[in-house]
Amino acid sequence: MSSYQTIHSHHSHHGWDNTLVPVKHVVPGEIVEFEVRDASGGQLTAKSDASAVPSLDFACINPVTGPLYVEGAEPGDAIAVEMLDFAGVGWGWTAIIPGFGLLAEEFSSPFLHISEYDDQRVRFVDGIELETAPFPGTVGLAPAAPGHHSVVPPRRVGGNLDLRDLTRGSTLYLPIEVPGGLLSVGDTHAAQGDGEVCGTAVETQFSVTVRIGLLKQANLPAPQCETTRSLRRSRRDDKGFYVTTGVGPDLMQASRDAIRAMIDHLGKHYGLAPEMAYALCSVAVDMRIGEIVDIPNWVVAAQLPKGIFL
Structure with missing residues (x-):
């Protein structure tokens, strides 16, 4: 792979804000590596158990790495984010967080499960293995609306989309609302089901390498993507x-x-x-x-x- 710039994980923030100073500037066609922290912001480790869940500081949840300024990007255009590669740390966590998830009223006690993974498989528990299919749950731009905006809900400019389509070879198109777009990436997963129903996937740290593109006057109503990966799972x-x-x-x-x-x-x-x-x-x-x-x-x-x- 050709040379590229890296945005390191200490360049992270916890919400969308169009006044944030860009960490780097790139021109369309450049390759960028985002070092992404896990969704807990490092509060959970491979040795954590369920007792760590209630003490999570939610002000530190879902950090995103960035922002990146794309030269020539203007409102009405779209930034193309092509997923090239992922490099992980080999372990991830899945939690039930009280008050969060599709069945929050029925699962009110904290729960934490640690999985190990390699490039091929996630060892969930003995006798259950998932395909490793890394993707960033959060890829987004800064909104035009002033002020600080939570990173949790997805938006017209992207954000916490949790689209498992965004594996290697896919391209995400994001509508731009502010000059430069101000792209940030976070919330990387080793595996996830469509819906992420308990509120978390196999949450983990990845370095995400992407190629940046620019579509002038795309006027997209909301994020769109292309993917070469079938939504069906490829193994077994x-x-x-x-x-x-x-x-x-x-x-x-x-x-x-x-x-x-x-x-x-x-x-x-x-x-x-x-x-x-x-x-x-x-x-x-x-x-x-x-x-x-x-x-x-x-x-x-x-x-x-x-x-x-x-």
């Missing part, structure tokens, strides 16, 4: 999938019902405790809308790849 798909559903007039309630049914299935058929089953849903189960046209009820599906069980 020949074992098939188990799907639970939620049916009703409210997509959020249907999503909760589908995950409750999957947690029940994982307990009955694989002996997983509810907390571990919920965490596994967050890192391996894909949520999707089955149909949203047959009034008055919609269908949400939760899809479990059976090949993760050895």
Whole structure:
């Protein structure tokens, strides 16, 4: 790979603000490495347990590395972020944080699970392995609105999108609202299911290498992306999938019902405790809308790849 600039992890911030001074300036076509801290901001270690979760300082959660100023980038344009490579640290964490997640009212006790991974697989627990599929959960630009804005919710200019599509070879397009765009990257994952239902994935530190592009006058309404990776999981798909559903007039309630049914299935058929089953849903189960046209009820599906069980 050609030479590139690096933005180190100590150049991090905890919210979007268009007055932040850029760490570096680049021209379109340049390659940049972002050293990304994990979503806890280093508060959790490979030796942490659930007792560390209630004491997390949420002011330090989800740090993002940057910002990067792209020369020539103006409001109405779009910045293209091509994912080239990822280098991780070999371990990650998945937590249930009280008050957070799809089933927050039902899982009110803190939970923390540590996984190990290499370039091919995440060893979740004995007998359960996931494909390692690194991506940054947060890639975003500064909004035009003045002031400090939380990094937690996604926005028109990107941010905490949690799109597992953004693996190697994919390109994310972000609409620009301020000169230079002010790009930052964070919240890197070793694996995640669509929906990230318990609120966390396999959270870990990665260095993310990207190529920066610029699309003049793109006028995108919201983030868009291209990916060469199928949304189906590539390993052990020949074992098939188990799907639970939620049916009703409210997509959020249907999503909760589908995950409750999957947690029940994982307990009955694989002996997983509810907390571990919920965490596994967050890192391996894909949520999707089955149909949203047959009034008055919609269908949400939760899809479990059976090949993760050895």
